Amino acid sequence: MPSPAPLRRPGGRTARIRQQVLDAVLAELGEHGFDGLTMEAVAARAGVHRATVYRRWGDVGGLLADVLVAAGDDDWRPPDTGSLIGDLAALNQEIYDALVAEPSVVAALIAASFRSAQAELAQRRLWEDRYERCEVVVSRAVERGELPPHTDARRLLIAATAPLYHRLVLLHTPPDPDLPGDAARTAVLAASAGAFAVGGT
Amino acid sequence: MPSPAPLRRPGGRTARIRQQVLDAVLAELGEHGFDGLTMEAVAARAGVHRATVYRRWGDVGGLLADVLVAAGDDDWRPPDTGSLIGDLAALNQEIYDALVAEPSVVAALIAASFRSAQAELAQRRLWEDRYERCEVVVSRAVERGELPPHTDARRLLIAATAPLYHRLVLLHTPPDPDLPGDAARTAVLAASAGAFAVGGT
Structure with missing residues (x-):
């Protein structure tokens, strides 16, 4: 869900430098994790002056x-x-694949959010945006008559996705290919039983 | 669930020093978080020689x-x-109260597990032990006839607890007192619908 793909945006020199630098951050993070991430390595990999990276992003938290x-x-x-x-x-x-990828940039960014307040805030905003975009999944199900009209979309989406994050990011259990489907089915069964009905169960 | 309370164990000088040092770690962690946790501050707070703390625990990861x-x-x-x-x-x-406490030692320990491989392994073992102890909740429900005999206890327990960790530790949504009950009820509704039946739904 949080899928930091390399940026491909039109733009001038400023946009190009940003793209080079952020691509370098992803590559360094994937290879070395937060501990190996330095302004110097990012600048060198991006082929951009160190001074430019410091001026524009301040520190590693700013880059993340x-x-x-x-x-x-x-x-x-x-x-x-x-x-x-x-x-x-x-x-x-999608979430599962991103979290079990090796290296997992998504997992590295989540871990980094425990190291940098700036990254934590940005990670939180990205998640909020992703969950908001996902609410259409619930409204489509309501339109199809699969769910009652007054369904708490956010609670349903959290119930469906939380076991993946809990197992793979916090508990560090070995990847289990049944996990995405199991968690989805559990949420749907709960939803059908009225677990996310607004105004009582 | 992971409830690091001050140690109260009988024992000699070695056990007493361990108790003083670990109490000091909890106090420092609660006050300053991982970034403020130093061997020096722990030794000073515990009233134990720095050399002893270094010799016995090696580094902050060892303490955690x-x-x-x-x-x-x-x-x-x-x-x-x-x-x-x-x-x-x-x-x-219990989990909710531990995670929203201010300061939350449990949240600080989880955050620290992203900083120290040693702490990460210990956190994982603690969780594994806690979830194992919780399986009796499911077996008691099976004995009472509330659940079918072949119920995947671990999946049920993860479904019930994951939304708390996901919201409070990763998403950092504001504490919501309905969360513990809502997540419990969702898991029970899913369980009643056969979501955790072993051998198919």
Whole structure:
């Protein structure tokens, strides 16, 4: 869901430098994690003057925050498969793939958010934006008659996705390919039983 | 659930020093977080020679790992309220209270596990132990006839607790007192619908 892909945006020299620098941050983070991430290595990898990187991003927290801002500046939309279970399973598969990738830039960014207040705020905003974009999954299910009109979309989406983050980011259990589908199905069964009905169960 | 309380164990000088040092780690962590945690401050607060702290725990990661080992060395048992929903809601309330406490030592230890490989391993072992102890909540529900005999206890427990960790530790949404009960009820509704049945839904 948080999918920091390399930026491909039109623009002049400033935009090009930003792209080079943020691509370098992702590459360094993927290879060395937060501990190996330095302004010097990013500047060298990007082929940009160190002074420019310091002036524009300040420190490593500033670089990470800008990576997360850039990651949210895309046209990502949640999967549209025609059913609630299909949409949630496909969404969970995206999250799962991003978290178990080796190296996982997404996992590295989450870990980095525990190291930098600036990155933490940017990560939080990216998640808020992603969950907001996902609410259409619930409204489509309501339109199809799969869910009652007064369904708390955010609670349903959190229930569907939380087990993946909890297991893979916090508990560090080994990747289990059943996880995305299981978590999606659990949320749908709970939803069908009225777990996310607004105004009582 | 991970509840690192001050150690109260009988023992000689070695045990007493360990208790003083780990209490000091918890106090420093609660006050200053990982960034303010130093071997020097812990030694000073504990009233123990710095050399002793370095020799026995090596570094801050070693201190945190030992705090987590000590936290698991207790007789904690999950709540036994007489119903599955009651047990899960009470368990979630314990987790919620620990995570929203100010300062939250539990949240600080989780954050620290992203900084130290040693602390990460110890945190993972503590969680594994806590979830294992919680499985009795599910077996009691099976005995009462609330759940089918072949229920995946771990998946049910993760579903019930994951939304708390996801919201409070990763998403950093504001504390919501409905969260423990809502997440417990969602898991019970999903369980009643067969979401955690082993061998298919």
